[in-house]
Amino acid sequence: MTKQKSKSMIQRRLIPTYIFLGIVSFISVFPLYWMISAATNTSTDVSRGRLLPGTHFMENFKNLMSQQPLWRALGNSFLYAILTTVLCLLVCSIAGYGFEIYHDKWKDRLFSILLLAMMIPQVATMVPLFQMFSKAKLLNTAVGFMLPIISTPFMIMMFRQNARAFPVDIIEAARIDGLSEVQIFFRMFIPTMKSTYAAAAVITFMNAWNAYLWPKVIMSDNRAMTMPMLIANLITGYKTDYGMLMCGVLFCSIPTMIVFFVLQKQFAEGITGAVK
Amino acid sequence: MKKKMITALLASAMVLSLVACGGGGTDSNGGGDTSSSGSGTSSSSDSNKLTVWAWDQNFNIKAIETAAEQYKKDHPDFELEVVETSSDDCQTKLTTAANAGDYSTLPDIVLMQDNSYQKFLKSYPDAFTDLTDMGINWDDFGKLKQSYSMVDDKHYGVPFDNGAVIACYRTDILKEAGYTIDDLTDITWSEFAKIGKDVHDKTGKYLLTSEGTGGDTMMMMIQSCGANFVNENGDAYIVGNDIAEKCVDIYTELVQNDVVKLVNNWDEYVSTITNGEAAGVVNGNWITATIASTEDQKGQWAITTMPSVDGVDSATHYANNGGSSWYVTANCQNKDLAEDFLKSTFGSSTDFYDAILPQTGAIACYLPAGESDVYNEPNEFFNDQPIYSTIVEYSSHIPEFTKTPYHYEARECINTAVVNIVNGTAKADALQEAQDTLQFKMTE
Numbered sequence: 001m002t003k004q005k006s007k008s009m010i011q012r013r014l015i016p017t018y019i020f021l022g023i024v025s026f027i028s029v030f031p032l033y034w035m036i037s038a039a040t041n042t043s044t045d046v047s048r049g050r051l052l053p054g055t056h057f058m059e060n061f062k063n064l065m066s067q068q069p070l071w072r073a074l075g076n077s078f079l080y081a082i083l084t085t086v087l088c089l090l091v092c093s094i095a096g097y098g099f100e101i102y103h104d105k106w107k108d109r110l111f112s113i114l115l116l117a118m119m120i121p122q123v124a125t126m127v128p129l130f131q132m133f134s135k136a137k138l139l140n141t142a143v144g145f146m147l148p149i150i151s152t153p154f155m156i157m158m159f160r161q162n163a164r165a166f167p168v169d170i171i172e173a174a175r176i177d178g179l180s181e182v183q184i185f186f187r188m189f190i191p192t193m194k195s196t197y198a199a200a201a202v203i204t205f206m207n208a209w210n211a212y213l214w215p216k217v218i219m220s221d222n223r224a225m226t227m228p229m230l231i232a233n234l235i236t237g238y239k240t241d242y243g244m245l246m247c248g249v250l251f252c253s254i255p256t257m258i259v260f261f262v263l264q265k266q267f268a269e270g271i272t273g274a275v276k
Numbered sequence: 277m278k279k280k281m282i283t284a285l286l287a288s289a290m291v292l293s294l295v296a297c298g299g300g301g302t303d304s305n306g307g308g309d310t311s312s313s314g315s316g317t318s319s320s321s322d323s324n325k326l327t328v329w330a331w332d333q334n335f336n337i338k339a340i341e342t343a344a345e346q347y348k349k350d351h352p353d354f355e356l357e358v359v360e361t362s363s364d365d366c367q368t369k370l371t372t373a374a375n376a377g378d379y380s381t382l383p384d385i386v387l388m389q390d391n392s393y394q395k396f397l398k399s400y401p402d403a404f405t406d407l408t409d410m411g412i413n414w415d416d417f418g419k420l421k422q423s424y425s426m427v428d429d430k431h432y433g434v435p436f437d438n439g440a441v442i443a444c445y446r447t448d449i450l451k452e453a454g455y456t457i458d459d460l461t462d463i464t465w466s467e468f469a470k471i472g473k474d475v476h477d478k479t480g481k482y483l484l485t486s487e488g489t490g491g492d493t494m495m496m497m498i499q500s501c502g503a504n505f506v507n508e509n510g511d512a513y514i515v516g517n518d519i520a521e522k523c524v525d526i527y528t529e530l531v532q533n534d535v536v537k538l539v540n541n542w543d544e545y546v547s548t549i550t551n552g553e554a555a556g557v558v559n560g561n562w563i564t565a566t567i568a569s570t571e572d573q574k575g576q577w578a579i580t581t582m583p584s585v586d587g588v589d590s591a592t593h594y595a596n597n598g599g600s601s602w603y604v605t606a607n608c609q610n611k612d613l614a615e616d617f618l619k620s621t622f623g624s625s626t627d628f629y630d631a632i633l634p635q636t637g638a639i640a641c642y643l644p645a646g647e648s649d650v651y652n653e654p655n656e657f658f659n660d661q662p663i664y665s666t667i668v669e670y671s672s673h674i675p676e677f678t679k680t681p682y683h684y685e686a687r688e689c690i691n692t693a694v695v696n697i698v699n700g701t702a703k704a705d706a707l708q709e710a711q712d713t714l715q716f717k718m719t720e
Contacts, residue, residue: 044570047543047550049634067333127375134378198448220381222359236362238598239565240546 022143034254038246046242060247064234067244069197070251073221073230077209080145084208085201087150092200095151096159097189101171111160111208118153126217133218144218155200162196162270163189198263199270205259227252299386325355326614327383329369331362335565336387339632343621346628351457354617361527363389363600366394373401379585382607384614389600390424390439395681397427402423404432405604410615412623413572421641425601434618438639439560439599440671441496443582444567446481447659449555453478458557461580462593465497466528468583472535475555482537484530487545487552487692492597493536493558495683497523500595501588504619504687505714512705513713514690519588524690524707528697538695560597561667565637568657576661579666594673599641640665682718689714 038046039053066068097110129148130139138144166189174184190197212228231252234245256267262269281294309433325667330336331353337358344356361369366386373381382403388396397404404450414422417435419500447457453475460471472483486493498504498519505520507513514520530536537554539545547553550570581593602622604614621628622642629645645666646668652661693710697703 044550044572047547049547049551050625127372130372131378134380138499139381140377162417210430213368213719216365217360217369218381220359220369220383222357222709224352225360232365233333233360238335240571242543 001117002177014105017036021155031173033254035246035249036262038242041243043240043242043244046246056243057247060241060243061202063241063244064247064251068230068233068248069222069225070230070248072250073225073227074255075224077227080142080215081205081208081255083142084146084149085204088152088155088204088208089197089200091151092155093159093190093193093197094185095156096161097163099156099160099164111156114153118157122213124209126214130217131216139218139222140221142184142224145211146208147223148214149211155204157197159193160230162193164214166192195266195269197270202260202267206256209256280314282498291626299388300611303308303659306384307624312427318717323610324351324353324359324613325357326385326608326610326617327357328357328385328387329359329361330387331360331366333360335437335562335636338636340387340602342635343617343628344634346625346631347617347621348408350620354613356617359383363387363392367392367558370396370400370625373404379605379607380404382419382605384605384608384610385600385618386603386605387436387600388433388603389598390421390596391598391683392482393425393601393603394427394434394679394683397432398681402428403606404613405606405608405646407604407615407618409432410623411537414626416643417641418643418671418674420596420676421601421671423676423679424599425603426460433601434622435599435641436638436669437599438667439562439596439673440639440667441500441558441595441597442561442564442579442583442663442667442670443556443558444577444579444658445483445565446552446554446573446576447578448576449479449481456574457492457578457580459584463583464586464591465530465583466586469526469533469535472530472556472699475535476534479555481553481555481557482535484536484547485545485548485557486536486538486693488538488540488686490541491545491691494523494527494690494694495687496558496582496595496597497527497585500582500675500678501585502590502592502677504680505690506678506680508678510680511717512686512689512711512718514693514711514714518546519585519590520690521707522585522588522701524694524703529701531698533696534641560599561639561663561670562598562637564658564663568637570622574657575659577657579663581670589590592673592675594670594675595608596671633664639664641671643672682714685717686714689717693715 013136034051037051037053039060040057041050042056042059045054045056064081099107131209133139133144133147140211170188172185174188179187210228211226212232215224215226216232227248231245231248236249287543328340330340331468331697337360340358344354348402366388369381370386373379408429412431412434421435421438422431425431425435443460444558445457445460450460451458455471455475460468463471463593468483475481475483484493501519501523503517503519505512505514505517529537530539537548539548546566549557549567552573557567561579564579567573582595584591584593602618603710604611604618608614624642626642628650629640629642630648630650633650640646646665651664651668652662653664655663689710692713693706696706696709
């Protein structure tokens with residue numbers, strides 16, 4: 001009897017928490033719901049504020065397909081985002097590992113300078129970067145797209161911070177067992193730090209997927225169009241077709257959502273710095 | 277097991293990256309090839325090809341593609357590649373390329389908004405080509421439209437779409453309040469305010485809708501008087517500018533009396549039209565595309581002239597808002613082809629303008645086009661009015677005014693001043709602040 005009573009009291013005490021959480025999740029999920037429902041309505045209905053799903057999805061989709069190279073843009077975005085993620089993870093984890101495991105006074109100073117680079121906004125470096133890339137004949141190339149983003153101070157810092165939790169004993173044991181430094185990195189470090197890699201992958205993938213300004217500046221070719229460029233093309237006219245626009249936005253958001261949901265657990269672990 | 281899977285995943289991702297690197301390599305070569313049509317390394321093989329930056333599939337892009345089709349009839353080898361690039365992106369890319377001193381990424385022809393072009397021509401004069409002697413009879417375009425793409429009596433652009441301002445009203449709502457479209461034709465803003473108040477009292481609708489800080493209403497008002505918020509020296513001219521003060525007075529009164537519905541952004545603006553909250557719209561004629569997309573309001577709209585500013589001698593019922601023109605860049609390797617293409621389509625062909633009108637609704641600035649049958653056809657959506665020829669006629673009456681590279685800055689400053697006045701700031705203070713801010717922005 002008392003047990004039941006205390007249980008119901010706990011439940012009652014939780015009511016405000018649930019109400020609060022309910023409101024917060026509604027606020028977070030509503031834009032997603034609205035995006036999906038708007039993609040199924042006509043432009044006029046969207047602009048009139050209709051919230052219920054409609055029956056115009058196929059029409060919006062057809063309009064989108066007839067106006068924009070959707071599959072090519074999706075393909076390009078996937079190619080660039082995956083390539084960037086893989087290269088960025090490799091480069092930054094090696095750098096972060098190096099800074100932490102082999103650290104000395106000079107490397108620490110170098111690292112501080114690297115962190116200072118985080119403060120410089122991307123816009124400020126755009127013209128000099130453009131000049132460099134134009135001299136190196138990298139304008140309009142996939143390499144030009146990825147090179148500036150495959151190594152970022154933030155990612156190096158993240159790997160360095162997480163490498164701190166990597167037990168030095170293991171490295172010493174491995175050295176005694178005769179593993180080379182490169183082998184230690186690939187065989188010991190990478191498998192142990194997979195949650196950090198997952199978190200870094202999610203962040204890098206999203207950044208690369210959403211990259212807009214730099215790609216737009218150096219790519220002047222229809223065949224290089226990515227999803228964010230496609231979305232931008234949908235809102236520039238004298239007249240906006242909101243249904244079609246939301247249909248495009250839906251296609252642009254799905255891949256990042258999938259990546260996030262797949263790596264969700266590791267992402268949370270990696271961000272909080274847990275090592276297993 | 278899990279560890280193995282992750283390792284396998286990473287390994288396969290790396291393999292994929294190697295394969296893709298190869299792919300990326302060839303891709304980049306492909307990119308290099310197409311860019312060379314712009315940079316001219318292969319101009320012998322690609323001499324009949326032009327690349328264009330433009331935005332809006334249903335409007336600008338369709339228009340220039342139609343032009344290319346027409347041009348192909350006489351020049352079968354001609355090729356046109358349109359790279360869809362939004363107006364903002366055109367500007368970013370131009371700025372970056374110009375600052376880096378490398379124009380090789382620019383296309384042959386670029387579309388630019390009239391209100392932003394002056395800034396670019398003044399900042400980067402060597403990015404564009406002088407077109408004065410390309411063989412167009414420039415007087416076939418309205419004087420005001422020409423002046424947007426001119427510096428020191430030289431022509432740099434071929435005018436394209438028309439930005440003549442129209443007033444559109446919902447005749448059904450007017451009728452409910454006891455008015456007709458004739459009661460709103462050739463009136464002044466104070467008469468408009470009176471009718472607007474009445475309409476709002478009787479129907480709850482607003483006779484005008486406008487964006488808060490990004491709205492064009494103030495700019496259209498002052499430019500309809502042949503004036504601007506800058507003086508001939510290019511300095512901010514708000515304080516002590518009689519016409520500017522009159523416009524500010526009129527507009528604040530409209531806002532305070534619920535005649536105009538002030539909204540925060542463009543999407544809300546469109547929404548006031550589609551959901552029937554607005555009984556009237558004053559904007560560039562391209563707004564008809566948005567209005568006409570609300571099919572259940574068919575036959576309920578009519579167009580007429582915009583109201584004029586009271587008590588100003590130079591006041592008219594005509595102004596311009598928006599519109600754009602085509603420019604040939606310094607990177608164009610085949611200038612003769614680009615000029616000939618623009619001349620024989622946008623610059624002289626009424627057939628061309630007749631062809632694009634039904635497809636795009638793009639109304640010409642080319643005055644002879646307004647006389648054709650296609651332009652005089654009644655439009656079902658607008659109560660069978662021949663709106664296209666009417667708009668071309670309006671565009672020939674628009675007064676010239678002093679232009680400024682800081683159009684958008686001026687718009688923001690003056691709109692902020694109005695919002696501040698409505699919220700209780702003293703008029704003199706608000707205008708002084710607008711004057712100072714605008715002058716400061718001009719030094720940036």
